[in-house]
Amino acid sequence: MSKVPISKVTQSWHYIRDKCAHKFWDPESPPDLTVEEDITGQVVIVTGSNTGIGRETALQLAKRKAKVILACRNLEKAAEARDYIWSKFPKATLDIMHLDIGDLSSIRKFVSEFETKYAKLDILVNNAGVMFTDGKLHKTEDGFEVHMGTNHLGPFLLTRLLVPSLKKAGPGKVVCVSSSQLTLCRLDLDDLMMEKRVRTGSDGTEPYNVSKLADALCIRRLASSLKQNDNIHVFQLCPGFVTTDVFRSDVGLFGFVRKIMLRVSGVTPAYGCETVVFCCVNKSLTATEHNMFYGAGEMYRFCARYEEGTSFLDPEDPKAIQLYKMSEEFVGLAE
Numbered sequence: 001m002s003k004v005p006i007s008k009v010t011q012s013w014h015y016i017r018d019k020c021a022h023k024f025w026d027p028e029s030p031p032d033l034t035v036e037e038d039i040t041g042q043v044v045i046v047t048g049s050n051t052g053i054g055r056e057t058a059l060q061l062a063k064r065k066a067k068v069i070l071a072c073r074n075l076e077k078a079a080e081a082r083d084y085i086w087s088k089f090p091k092a093t094l095d096i097m098h099l100d101i102g103d104l105s106s107i108r109k110f111v112s113e114f115e116t117k118y119a120k121l122d123i124l125v126n127n128a129g130v131m132f133t134d135g136k137l138h139k140t141e142d143g144f145e146v147h148m149g150t151n152h153l154g155p156f157l158l159t160r161l162l163v164p165s166l167k168k169a170g171p172g173k174v175v176c177v178s179s180s181q182l183t184l185c186r187l188d189l190d191d192l193m194m195e196k197r198v199r200t201g202s203d204g205t206e207p208y209n210v211s212k213l214a215d216a217l218c219i220r221r222l223a224s225s226l227k228q229n230d231n232i233h234v235f236q237l238c239p240g241f242v243t244t245d246v247f248r249s250d251v252g253l254f255g256f257v258r259k260i261m262l263r264v265s266g267v268t269p270a271y272g273c274e275t276v277v278f279c280c281v282n283k284s285l286t287a288t289e290h291n292m293f294y295g296a297g298e299m300y301r302f303c304a305r306y307e308e309g310t311s312f313l314d315p316e317d318p319k320a321i322q323l324y325k326m327s328e329e330f331v332g333l334a335e
């Protein structure tokens with residue numbers, strides 16, 4: 001049976017506990033490189049990398065000499081991000097490719113172009129995401145509720161279509177930027193497109209939370225369905241509370257409160273990308289030590305396992321199984 005959501009107070013307590021236990025990097029002088037995998041020449045896709053956490057992730061991976069593909073829906077903004085990274089690392093290998101993750105046809109086009117250009121994919125970072133807190137029902141090009149379409153169905157299709165390229169990398173990695181907000185909500189399979197549910201919720205984030213839970217469950221299930229010899233490691237993570245444009249639709253009292261909380265406890269994107277980069281490059285996560293297999297879609301936060309988050313992601317939960325099938329049907333992958 002799926003887990004009962006936890007309260008905002010409990011979630012905040014877990015957050016403060018984990019944040020206090022963690023020492024942040026200095027983005028200008030990253031941690032000991034000996035614990036990192038050498039990713040020189042590796043092919044990496046970062047979705048939504050024109051700003052925020054995605055742009056800083058792309059920068060950190062390019063700095064480590066990976067070939068980074070900036071997969072963005074706005075090519076002008078992507079070019080600005082590329083120039084920003086080049087201004088810091090002039091030798092960075094960067095490629096811009098168009099991808100609207102909220103549009104299934106754009107995703108299929110992106111994957112076919114990618115396959116003609118690149119023989120393999122080492123790391124896929126599913127970062128692009130949206131959050132609307134205005135209580136209105138926004139929809140994607142394909143008619144899906146905007147959070148479900150952008151934060152779940154799009155990344156789900158992209159990941160599934162890129163599995164063959166990831167298999168060729170051996171080991172390939174999928175790193176999904178999720179959110180600890182998924183512990184606050186319940187999945188209603190009869191109302192995935194949020195048409196019946198009151199969308200405002202306590203702070204307007206309910207549709208966002210549901211989409212993050214749906215995505216994390218399906219990614220976990222996908223990870224559990226991959227075979228050992230597919231050699232693909234899958235990680236999910238919460239980046240923490242990061243001052244980015246994701247909160248751009250915030251209005252009213254809750255918007256005001258969130259702005260204050262961001263000021264007090266938020267970190268900049270340069271720090272917010274830390275756990276994303278950790279999942280991409282930390283050697284210990286792909287080492288098979290003491291018969292432990294990491295990279296089966298478990299959750300991380302502040303560069304450590306985030307057990308409470310992972311406990312929400314039972315891949316054998318009947319709801320997860322049904323959701324996975326429904327998601328396949330939505331994106332046109334059902335057999």
Ligand SMILES: NC(=O)c1ccc[n+]([C@@H]2O[C@H](COP(=O)([O-])OP(=O)(O)OC[C@H]3O[C@@H](n4cnc5c(N)ncnc54)[C@H](OP(=O)(O)O)[C@@H]3O)[C@@H](O)[C@H]2O)c1
Pocket residue numbers: 047048049050051052053054071072073074077099100101102103127128129130150177178179180238239240241242243244245246247
């Ligand atoms: N900030 C936080 O505190 C926080 C906490 C937990 C999780 N997250 C997650 O972190 C990820 C990155 O968010 P962020 O905080 O860095 O916010 P952000 O600055 O708003 O970045 C989001 C990125 O996603 C892109 N994007 C949105 N819709 C897209 C679409 N349909 N196709 C392609 N790209 C699209 C945006 O592109 P445009 O510029 O064109 O809109 C932007 O590049 C998201 O998945 C978010 O849910 C953030």
